[in-house]
Amino acid sequence: MEEITKTAHKYAVKNAFEHGGEAQIGAVVGKVKALFPKADLKKVMPQISKAVLEVNKMKKDALEEEYKKFEAKGWELKHIEKEKSLPELEWLKKGEKIITRVAPNPSGAMHFGHARPAVLTDEYVKRYSGKYILRFDDTDPKVKVPIAGIEKEFMRDFEWLGIKFDEVGNASDRLERYYEIIEELIKKGHAYVCSCESEKWRELIWKSKECPCRKKDAKVQMAEWKKMLSHEIKEEQAVVRLKTDLKNKDPSTRDWWMAKVVDEVYHPNQKTAGKHVWPSYNLASAVDDHDMEINFIIRGQEHVSNEEKQRALYEIFKWKYPHTEYFGKISKIGDMTLSKSKMKEIMEAKGVENYDDPRMATIMAFRRRGFTPQAIRKVIVDCGVSMKEVKITLDNFAAANKAVLGEAQEYPFFEEAVKMDVYNLSSGSGECYGEKVEFETGVMELFVDKKELIKYSKKKGALVRFKKAFNAKIDEANEFGGKATFISYSKTDNPILSWVHEMIDVEILMSDGSLKRGFSAPSLLNATGMVHFEGLGYANIEAKKDGIIKCVYAYE
Numbered sequence: 001m002e003e004i005t006k007t008a009h010k011y012a013v014k015n016a017f018e019h020g021g022e023a024q025i026g027a028v029v030g031k032v033k034a035l036f037p038k039a040d041l042k043k044v045m046p047q048i049s050k051a052v053l054e055v056n057k058m059k060k061d062a063l064e065e066e067y068k069k070f071e072a073k074g075w076e077l078k079h080i081e082k083e084k085s086l087p088e089l090e091w092l093k094k095g096e097k098i099i100t101r102v103a104p105n106p107s108g109a110m111h112f113g114h115a116r117p118a119v120l121t122d123e124y125v126k127r128y129s130g131k132y133i134l135r136f137d138d139t140d141p142k143v144k145v146p147i148a149g150i151e152k153e154f155m156r157d158f159e160w161l162g163i164k165f166d167e168v169g170n171a172s173d174r175l176e177r178y179y180e181i182i183e184e185l186i187k188k189g190h191a192y193v194c195s196c197e198s199e200k201w202r203e204l205i206w207k208s209k210e211c212p213c214r215k216k217d218a219k220v221q222m223a224e225w226k227k228m229l230s231h232e233i234k235e236e237q238a239v240v241r242l243k244t245d246l247k248n249k250d251p252s253t254r255d256w257w258m259a260k261v262v263d264e265v266y267h268p269n270q271k272t273a274g275k276h277v278w279p280s281y282n283l284a285s286a287v288d289d290h291d292m293e294i295n296f297i298i299r300g301q302e303h304v305s306n307e308e309k310q311r312a313l314y315e316i317f318k319w320k321y322p323h324t325e326y327f328g329k330i331s332k333i334g335d336m337t338l339s340k341s342k343m344k345e346i347m348e349a350k351g352v353e354n355y356d357d358p359r360m361a362t363i364m365a366f367r368r369r370g371f372t373p374q375a376i377r378k379v380i381v382d383c384g385v386s387m388k389e390v391k392i393t394l395d396n397f398a399a400a401n402k403a404v405l406g407e408a409q410e411y412p413f414f415e416e417a418v419k420m421d422v423y424n425l426s427s428g429s430g431e432c433y434g435e436k437v438e439f440e441t442g443v444m445e446l447f448v449d450k451k452e453l454i455k456y457s458k459k460k461g462a463l464v465r466f467k468k469a470f471n472a473k474i475d476e477a478n479e480f481g482g483k484a485t486f487i488s489y490s491k492t493d494n495p496i497l498s499w500v501h502e503m504i505d506v507e508i509l510m511s512d513g514s515l516k517r518g519f520s521a522p523s524l525l526n527a528t529g530m531v532h533f534e535g536l537g538y539a540n541i542e543a544k545k546d547g548i549i550k551c552v553y554a555y556e
């Protein structure tokens with residue numbers, strides 16, 4: 001309310017000053033409406049009227065003084081954005097708790113694609129004080145092979161994003177449980193061991209026809225299954241399938257495979273040693289969700305057909321399927337890649353398995369680039385939970401990050417620096433990017449950006465202002481350096497020339513993986529975190545080593 005009164009007063013002053021001393025109430029109401037879309041106009045109308053009346057009574061001098069005061073601060077009040085928030089869970093009964101989970105595959109570092117469901121889920125967990133389970137989906141030792149040690153990195157990234165779990169576990173710990181389910185299904189005639197060649201099987205199933213294995217009785221199936229477990233049946237010789245409706249609209253959901261044999265298993269979980277039968281994602285996920293009493297899941301649209309598959313299993317056991325929400329794909333994510341093959345390419349080119357290259361949309365890379373977890377969470381929440389494909393620009397991240405960090409301190413960035421001699425100085429002082437510099441009478445050697453200086457090569461006699469210091473006349477300017485003559489310290493509108501009195505080496509790892517080298521001001525030695533390089537953009541200071549300040553580029 002107070003905020004609205006202040007706004008009404010401010011815009012009444014503006015309107016009155018610009019219209020001969022009398023503010024129009026309609027104009028002020030319009031501004032309030034634009035800035036506070038949620039405000040109840042009927043309720044705030046008396047305040048607006050009062051503000052307008054008071055301003056219209058002001059004397060001309062007082063009005064002008066106040067107008068100038070506001071003008072100095074800038075008119076556009078921060079636009080109060082309509083809070084973007086996630087929809088309520090309509091199905092949730094009063095007093096009912098949500099039990100939910102994320103199930104990342106630890107076959108690579110955590111990236112934005114993992115963070116998205118995790119953050120959205122976390123928002124709901126916090127809103128409804130639910131139970132949150134992290135389950136590493138590590139049951140594919142063949143294609144999505146789990147990487148030893150990567151789970152620790154996931155935990156660090158989750159924590160950094162402000163996500164805490166009530167339980168953490170691995171699907172690979174539960175192989176025996178999946179076997180138990182398969183046996184139960186076989187006994188009840190709901191599953192079969194299929195040894196058909198996959199192409200032939202697919203041909204049949206697409207025509208809604210069953211394969212010969214499906215008809216065999218449960219005892220034969222069980223014997224075959226035991227051979228899978230004992231590894232008498234080898235990889236690609238057989239799989240276990242669930243019997244579903246062969247007329248299912250989507251052929252990929254018909255008789256989906258639940259378990260297969262893997263001959264050579266490389267798995268960081270020692271408890272899986274000697275196990276050659278591995279569940280499909282759908283079997284593991286369905287059973288775990290049931291056993292863990294999950295009642296709510298948020299996940300990507302690629303899981304829509306998985307839900308259909310898993311529901312077939314849930315129906316057999318008369319389990320209750322969790323409530324699900326799906327979100328659409330990300331078509332673009334700033335200047336970073338989510339593509340696994342591109343990430344692999346980058347890492348292979350570097351010859352190391354490092355996941356923090358700024359070209360990749362991993363959480364490690366976001367952190368290196370100086371993005372805050374709050375900014376990442378905001379971008380994710382802003383994308384919402386909808387099947388609509390989203391395109392996230394670097395500007396989205398930058399705006400969210402700037403809102404968290406505030407304005408960063410500015411520093412120069414000279415890709416090439418040249419010497420500039422300033423003659424006839426009289427004593428005084430200037431400011432070099434936050435550092436006070438004393439000038440003595442006589443000649444002083446400063447450094448400027450070569451590109452900037454060359455612009456003056458044909459403008460002999462041009463007047464410039466050495467940024468936050470003094471005015472001077474350019475006497476000489478070329479690619480090797482220049483000379484200038486001091487004029488005065490008083491403030492002028494001369495074109496600004498950035499300068500430093502000492503060069504500091506800077507290296508910026510750019511978002512395309514290249515390294516940009518240049519020079520900056522000595523005050524950068526005391527800076528930490530995000531800084532703003534003039535003419536280049538924002539970068540995060542990562543290290544200060546061997547006299548070089550190493551940064552990672554963030555955004556423009």
Ligand SMILES: [Zn+2]
Nearest residue numbers: 194196211213
């Ligand atoms: Zn078959």
